[in-house]
Amino acid sequence: MGRSPCCDKNGLKKGPWTPEEDLKLIQYIQLHGAGNWRTLPKTAGLERCGKSCRLRWTNYLRPDIKRGRFSFEEEETIIQLHSVLGNKWSAIAARLPGRTDNEIKNYWNTHIRKRLLRMGIDPVTHSPRLDLLDLSTLLNSAQLNLSSLLGLQTLMNNPEVLRLAATLLSSSNQEDPEILLQKLQENQLINAQLHNQTSSILPPSENHQFQNPVQQIPLPVQNQTPLMQGNMSDFSMVSENLINGQTFQENLIPSSASLVSPPIYGYTNADKIIADVSENSTFQSLNNCSNQNSQGFGFDQSVLSTPLSGSPLNSSSTFINSSSTTEDERESYCSNLMKFEIPESLDFDDFM
DNA sequence: AAACAGTGCAACCGCTCTGAC
DNA sequence: TGTCAGAGCGGTTGCACTGTT
Secondary structure: OOOOOOOOOOOOOOOOOOOHHHHHHHHHHHHHHHOOOOOOOHHHOOOOHHHHHHHHHHHHHHHOOOOOOOOOHHHHHHHHHHHHOOOHHHHHHHHHOOHHHHHHHHHHHHHHHHHOOOOOOOOOHHHHEEHHHOOOHHHHHHOOHHHHHHHHHHHOOHHHHHHHHHHHOOOHOOOOHHHHHHHHHHHHHHHHHHHHHOOOOOHHHHHHHHOOOOOOOOOHHHOOHHHHHHHHHHHHHHHOOOOOOOOOHHHHOOOOHOOOOOOOOOHHHHHHHHHHHHHHHHHOOOOHHHOHHOOOOOOHHHHHHHOOOOHHHHHHHHOOOOOHHHHHHHEEEEEEEEOOOOOOOOOOHOOO
């Protein structure tokens, strides 16, 4: 004998709830409170199974449910949390007041997931779908300059960076997000150490990236190639923008999760190390699509905060018009994420 | 205007997990 | 320790709505 079903299916109503049924359920719960779902339908005069009542209440009738379209902030929070928590919709919903796990799941499957796929991002791993990348094209492209790889080689000779990359990559595969959080916390300690080293080397104007709680991958200055050093100012500008405008993560993700460097919309910090090395050559900022190229490496902010117009310096108003943005606008804005471009103006001879 | 296809969302189903007893 | 109710999840369905032909 297996477990008895939660309710007797015979004679119980299914399908959409009527206003009368909703009213009965609401009135009953107001009087007696939620719970005891198995006996609730009978005592409330509903011809529904307990599970149906529970779902109806938790997903629709609860007074704190927020209806309507998801805002940009909510969407970005979902993506961020999903990158850390995976398909733990209830955990995600717990950080999105007024939204239910079912609603978030539906929204993920019908909107976000499709968009990520169209962008070539694996919605499960939040990483670029390498199977979609035509590597031969990339390798044959005249845009791919070996000098950028030399910069990468220099970076990879740094054991600290390699250790960080390995740690983060391995952590990103951990099922337990707490472990990931712990690893990233360790990362922050290293950042702090490197920050101390860097503070004495870089002028203040080029040292902002360490103040940004979101950008936490340190670049070991001692071993940087000129290519990388050239990137620092651009990078710090964006970091400063994030600081001035406050990152969404500071606002929305509580306590422990704030330790997480966001996966940069599908990129682990280790990915970002490589992206940084190639400077403008790789992952050219999404700011391009709004003519904000001068901001250089605006990767994090442009994806996470998704400014609609104007300069990312105006990031404090990033979300103001978010709800009025169309799906296409969101996608077109993010679709440049995967662009690999090397500006023609970039003279690689300087880096050799 | 009608038919059709595509899309979004509420709701359901079956299963697993968790905590209380 | 086993049982059970509740919670959570992935997958799916059905229907209303919208856009296209």
